[in-house]
Amino acid sequence: MKLSKLSALAASTALCAPAVFAEEMANELTLVSWGGAYQASQIKAYVEPYLAMHPEVKVVWDESSAEATAKMRAMTEAGNVTWDLVDAVASDAMRMCDEGLIEELDHDAVLAAAPDGTPASEDFGELLVSDCFVPQIVYSTTFGYRTDLVGDNPPDNICAIFDLETYPGKRALQKRPIDNMEWALYCDGVAKDEIYDVLSTPEGVEQALAKLDTIKDQVVWWTAGAETPQLLADGEVVMGSTFNGRLFSAIAEQNQPIGMLWDMQSFDLDGWVVPAGLPADRKARVMDFLKFATDTQRLADQAKYISYGPARKSSAPLVGQHAELGIDMAPHMPTDPANAGNVHVYDYEWWADNRDDLDAKFQAWLAK
Amino acid sequence: MSINTVEPQTPGFVAAVSAAAGAFFGLFVGTAQGSGLLGIVIGAVLLGTMGFVFAGMAEREKALRWIIFAVFLVAGFALGGLSVALVGGLFGWFAGWFIFWLATSRYRAPLAPYLTPGQVLWHYTFRVIAGAIFVFLITPILVVMPLSFNAQDFFTFTPEMLRFDPAGYSLKHYEDFFNNPDWQQALWNSLKIAPMATLLSVGFGTLAAIGLSQPHVPFRRAIMAILISPMIVPLIISAAGMYFFYSRIGLQGTYFGVVLAHAALGIPFVIITVTATLVGFDRSLTRAAANMGAGPVTTFFRVQMPLILPGVISGGLFAFITSFDEVVVVLFVGSAGQKTLPWQMFTGLREQISPTILAVATILVVISIMLLTTVEMLRRRSERLRGMSPS
Numbered sequence: 001m002k003l004s005k006l007s008a009l010a011a012s013t014a015l016c017a018p019a020v021f022a023e024e025m026a027n028e029l030t031l032v033s034w035g036g037a038y039q040a041s042q043i044k045a046y047v048e049p050y051l052a053m054h055p056e057v058k059v060v061w062d063e064s065s066a067e068a069t070a071k072m073r074a075m076t077e078a079g080n081v082t083w084d085l086v087d088a089v090a091s092d093a094m095r096m097c098d099e100g101l102i103e104e105l106d107h108d109a110v111l112a113a114a115p116d117g118t119p120a121s122e123d124f125g126e127l128l129v130s131d132c133f134v135p136q137i138v139y140s141t142t143f144g145y146r147t148d149l150v151g152d153n154p155p156d157n158i159c160a161i162f163d164l165e166t167y168p169g170k171r172a173l174q175k176r177p178i179d180n181m182e183w184a185l186y187c188d189g190v191a192k193d194e195i196y197d198v199l200s201t202p203e204g205v206e207q208a209l210a211k212l213d214t215i216k217d218q219v220v221w222w223t224a225g226a227e228t229p230q231l232l233a234d235g236e237v238v239m240g241s242t243f244n245g246r247l248f249s250a251i252a253e254q255n256q257p258i259g260m261l262w263d264m265q266s267f268d269l270d271g272w273v274v275p276a277g278l279p280a281d282r283k284a285r286v287m288d289f290l291k292f293a294t295d296t297q298r299l300a301d302q303a304k305y306i307s308y309g310p311a312r313k314s315s316a317p318l319v320g321q322h323a324e325l326g327i328d329m330a331p332h333m334p335t336d337p338a339n340a341g342n343v344h345v346y347d348y349e350w351w352a353d354n355r356d357d358l359d360a361k362f363q364a365w366l367a368k
Numbered sequence: 369m370s371i372n373t374v375e376p377q378t379p380g381f382v383a384a385v386s387a388a389a390g391a392f393f394g395l396f397v398g399t400a401q402g403s404g405l406l407g408i409v410i411g412a413v414l415l416g417t418m419g420f421v422f423a424g425m426a427e428r429e430k431a432l433r434w435i436i437f438a439v440f441l442v443a444g445f446a447l448g449g450l451s452v453a454l455v456g457g458l459f460g461w462f463a464g465w466f467i468f469w470l471a472t473s474r475y476r477a478p479l480a481p482y483l484t485p486g487q488v489l490w491h492y493t494f495r496v497i498a499g500a501i502f503v504f505l506i507t508p509i510l511v512v513m514p515l516s517f518n519a520q521d522f523f524t525f526t527p528e529m530l531r532f533d534p535a536g537y538s539l540k541h542y543e544d545f546f547n548n549p550d551w552q553q554a555l556w557n558s559l560k561i562a563p564m565a566t567l568l569s570v571g572f573g574t575l576a577a578i579g580l581s582q583p584h585v586p587f588r589r590a591i592m593a594i595l596i597s598p599m600i601v602p603l604i605i606s607a608a609g610m611y612f613f614y615s616r617i618g619l620q621g622t623y624f625g626v627v628l629a630h631a632a633l634g635i636p637f638v639i640i641t642v643t644a645t646l647v648g649f650d651r652s653l654t655r656a657a658a659n660m661g662a663g664p665v666t667t668f669f670r671v672q673m674p675l676i677l678p679g680v681i682s683g684g685l686f687a688f689i690t691s692f693d694e695v696v697v698v699l700f701v702g703s704a705g706q707k708t709l710p711w712q713m714f715t716g717l718r719e720q721i722s723p724t725i726l727a728v729a730t731i732l733v734v735i736s737i738m739l740l741t742t743v744e745m746l747r748r749r750s751e752r753l754r755g756m757s758p759s
Binding site: 030032034035036037039060061062063064066074077078079080082223224225226227229230233234254256 | 520521522523524550611612615616620621703704705707715716717718719720721
């Protein structure tokens with residue numbers, strides 16, 4: 001009797017051991033993301049399932065990804081990092097990694113392998129652009145146009161944005177040199193693989209700005225991804241660039257008369273980074289969540305809610321239909337072969353080196 | 369012949385003034401349609417001609433006004449359906465009234481008979497300017513209200529809405545506000561932070577104002593300037609300073625940190641309003657109270673406080689609105705757990721232009737109007753009770 005009691009105690013202690021381990025994880029998780037439809041897709045695809053598995057955890061969202069680098073700097077300087085896991089674009093992740101603001105990760109050790117056993121580093125492949133960065137999605141910056149304002153001649157070429165005769169009206173472009181300069185040179189006759197060589201010279205910059213000058217007084221400059229769908233819905237602009245998921249949601253979910261212009265779309269990556277120097281209990285929670293949220297099934301699930309391509313190769317075959325509309329998601333993915341016929345390969349490294357310089361020139365040109 | 373002769377005006381005069389009014393309206397309609405200049409010309413010609421023709425027919429005013437109204441109504445309907453017909457009808461009604469108001473010299477009737485034409489002109493120009501400023505201030509707030517019932521997820525008047533088709537309207541953005549945990553959390557945070565910050569501001573601000581109104585306090589002006597500085601220093605500078613200071617002492621990202629920061633912003637309003645009421649406060653009352661054996665605390669609550677209460681309340685109201693409305697400081701001092709309504713609206717506007725923001729704005733406008741009306745009614749009541757107001 002006594003013995004059995006003792007053994008029961010021992011057994012329960014042994015059972016409790018993992019539970020004790022789990023309790024060392026913090027129960028509050030502050031996630032930083034972009035808000036809007038994108039954040040909603042994250043909530044549906046993996047935050048709600050994770051909370052269902054761990055009811056003790058409370059997730060707090062902070063929609064600050066747009067100023068992730070500046071806020072991480074300020075928090076680190078103040079010695080008071082309140083974020084646990086930050087969603088950032090690849091170029092921001094590279095900058096923060098260089099400055100030591102975020103943690104370097106051993107991808108194979110912290111991330112789940114593909115279902116067939118392929119290690120994470122191979123599954124993500126060349127999308128692991130930085131040691132600090134766990135990519136989630138491939139998105140693109142591309143154009144949408146008002147189908148009722150272009151007549152019988154819908155644009156299928158990026159240079160339509162510079163063609164004020166065929167497509168009169170305002171255009172919405174992002175208020176930054178990235179992509180706009182490349183598109184301008186491409187439409188000024190520069191070959192696609194020479195764009196960055198030309199842009200490296202002062203004459204090339206002049207050439208790009210001169211091309212942009214031809215449409216400058218017809219451009220509405222946007223800074224937030226939601227602006228272009230609003231401008232298109234209003235009929236304020238005839239065409240405009242934005243993230244492809246925003247256009248998908250305006251077309252498929254809001255039934256707006258908008259068409260996609262995929263030509264020369266510009267691919268970019270978005271993913272998670274972990275702030276450097278988190279306390280052990282918070283870091284344990286973050287790593288547990290990160291492993292779950294970036295596994296093959298979860299990334300495929302996210303594509304049910306928004307038309308961004310999952311970053312894992314093993315997720316691609318699992319992408320199915322939209323969770324509510326029931327339409328096939330594959331044709332709306334920027335990576336779909338029909339859409340990716342002519343893409344602009346955005347050069348992170350080049351922009352990391354030249355961003356400050358070109359930003360200054362671009363802003364000066366804008367103010368002229 | 370009496371001094372106050374009211375004789376009909378010449379067709380030329382009526383035409384000129386009507387044309388000016390037409391040009392004024394044409395400017396807005398024309399700008400909305402893409403060409404302000406064209407609008408001015410069309411409006412001026414249209415109303416000018418009408419003024420010239422109708423000026424001599426004042427005896428058939430009633431019938432003519434109905435005809436003008438009907439013509440504009442039908443023209444509006446033909447041009448753009450029900451909503452344009454409404455605008456056309458309103459405009460036709462105005463045009464008819466305006467022309468005969470000029471032609472029969474009714475505009476001169478309420479004015480003193482000795483005014484020169486220049487003074488009469490200025491009298492009405494002044495009213496038009498004042499009205500235009502009023503419209504300019506109030507329209508952006510009014511436009512928000514119908515848009516918040518939009519059935520679509522954009523800040524756009526859809527064709528259905530303009531046709532007054534019920535399908536174009538919905539309450540879904542209000543539903544979203546009441547069902548979405550983000551918005552509810554933000555509302556709850558605002559409701560927890562603002563009253564607490566108001567309480568602190570009112571307490572400290574009133575005490576500071578009373579203390580600073582004592583003639584024997586040294587460095588009164590310097591202390592006053594420091595206490596009022598949060599109102600004058602650019603908010604972003606206060607916010608950045610608070611961020612680094614609060615981070616060092618562990619207040620950044622906490623509820624009390626945000627409450628303290630908002631209290632600091634609210635105190636200047638309380639000090640200013642209470643100081644203003646203290647100017648009219650008769651100090652001999654406190655001496656009289658002391659003479660009758662009341663301690664300073666009793667004197668304050670029984671004698672001084674009731675008299676300066678209007679200042680305290682309006683200061684508290686300003687402090688509340690400052691906290692309820694504030695986005696810059698809370699972005700720095702708060703963490704995501706203290707996300708307030710303005711913060712949520714700010715991120716909402718930037719990341720997802722969702723009409724839920726408009727629904728929230730409409731609710732807030734209605735609440736503010738009710739709050740201000742209540743305070744104003746209370747104030748009038750207390751003035752009436754104290755016999756300070758003649759009514």
